[in-house]
Amino acid sequence: MATVISYIQRNLVSKCNERWRNASRIKERFESKNVNWLDGQFRVPLERRVTVNYPNTSGSRGGRPSKPYEASSEKTKKRKNMELIQEYGLDCVLNAYAQELRSMGETEEATIVNIIRTASKNDKKKILNTLLRTLKTLHLFQRRKYYGPLLT
Numbered sequence: 001m002a003t004v005i006s007y008i009q010r011n012l013v014s015k016c017n018e019r020w021r022n023a024s025r026i027k028e029r030f031e032s033k034n035v036n037w038l039d040g041q042f043r044v045p046l047e048r049r050v051t052v053n054y055p056n057t058s059g060s061r062g063g064r065p066s067k068p069y070e071a072s073s074e075k076t077k078k079r080k081n082m083e084l085i086q087e088y089g090l091d092c093v094l095n096a097y098a099q100e101l102r103s104m105g106e107t108e109e110a111t112i113v114n115i116i117r118t119a120s121k122n123d124k125k126k127i128l129n130t131l132l133r134t135l136k137t138l139h140l141f142q143r144r145k146y147y148g149p150l151l152t
Contacts (some may be wrong), residue, residue, distance in 0.1 A: 019033070019034050019037070091117075094113060094117050097113060098110040098113045098114050098117075101113065115127070
């Protein structure tokens with residue numbers, strides 16, 4: 001595209017300026033002397049000006065390098081998560097997550113993920129309430145363990 005524009009600038013604009021100077025910069029004289037040239041067609045030889053886009057064979061993409069997931073902002077993480085869910089579906093993503101937990105040896109966590117994934121809406125609320133009560137109790141237990149003499 002840039003080569004076509006430069007061709008037009010070199011040829012059409014320079015010829016027009018030359019003819020305008022020859023007409024002493026008078027519009028009527030310019031039009032009367034250049035009737036045929038103005039009515040004619042200006043042809044750009046595109047077949048000689050075609051640029052070929054070769055595929056990238058270096059293996060690296062151009063542009064800004066992407067950050068690792070852990071270093072990304074919360075907004076970027078949310079967007080990437082939504083892209084995964086839209087591409088593969090929530091059930092597939094959760095199943096992959098549970099499988100990865102199992103492969104890391106976290107079988108209890110994988111079981112919890114599967115239980116929550118297959119539970120009904122009411123059961124999920126019950127699980128959440130039970131979990132929150134347990135965490136609150138655990139937190140109080142931890143506080144007593146570390147600050148026991150100060151809390152009494």
